[in-house]
Amino acid sequence: MDKNTVRDQVLDHARTLLMTRGYNAFSYRDLSERVGVKTSSIHYYFPSKEDLAFEAVNAYSADVMSSIYAIDSSAPADKKLDRYVKVLVRVIGEEGDRVCLCGMLAADIASLPDNVRQAVQAFFRANENWLAKVLAEGEIQETLHANNQPEAAARALFAAFQGSLLAARLFQTPARLDEIMQVAKR
Template sequence: METKLTVREQILDHAITLMMLRGYNGFSYRDLSTLVGVKTSSIHYYFPSKDDLVLEAVNQYSDAVMVGLQSVDPALPARDKLATYTKLFGKTLGDGDQICLCGMLAADIESLPETVRQAVQAFFNANESWLASVLAQGAKEGTLIVKGDPESAARTLFAALQGSVLASRLFHTKSRLEDVEAMWRVAR
């Protein structure tokens, strides 16, 4: 049995999708009111300002990503963890027309409040930390090629993944994302 989303949940879901497609400045409460079927005053009831809505959207998105990372079996070899991560990351592409919410917001960061900047930075830091632990494991196992320290390599990898979804969107292909993963693998 499918659970019907509350108005608040619908607003958040649509806001996340619109930001992944268009960025912070590419949607309005009017867009959301049309999609959800409520007046803009109803949206303001739940989220008094757009900044409140965006912060809650980032937190919800980040929490979902962290749940995905926590679901990765810790007993897996690092190369398999990285492959799982890449698949999870690839899901953000949807039909190939959207990118990671926090990646999109990072491009808009100068027009966002400090609270959203901090939430986006926390998302990047959490992903980079998780990747650093996987890269350290892979270097120890000999299943991943890691140049330099795992923390620097993780920042480089995360930046490459963020860039790959931009290129994947531009060229309408997920192969850009797969190319990044392939750079870090050791032949089996």
């Protein structure tokens, strides 16, 4: 798809605003200024902010999860986890001013429309499921530690990664992600 279409520009800028400001701190006016179109043009593609947020979450999730699923399945578990962290580091961007779009929206969960909330939950579950499989492999390979509870360890590790993305933004350093990963390694 041509990334120069108005629709795609709106979606890209919405993703950035969601990752830097959250759901409640941007408007169609912000988008119209960034894209250079009237708000009515944005409403043509996304009749409501709910529609825009839902599409942004789905596009973000598809991008991130395709990067995660592209990690070599034959690699050792600890190397898979290293590559996973590299995917997360890309999330924060070069300026270090972004957090995971779904992590940011999780903070706004009480004010999110139901379909957006469910899409955010699906993103969390997909990451936790992938991590649980990798942690289980790592225990067998004796390279990762999950206390024989890979699902619980995956939830804790993903929560730690989400928190470290916030700290990386706060301190403007991706090194916070590397620190968390060391916890899972033996």
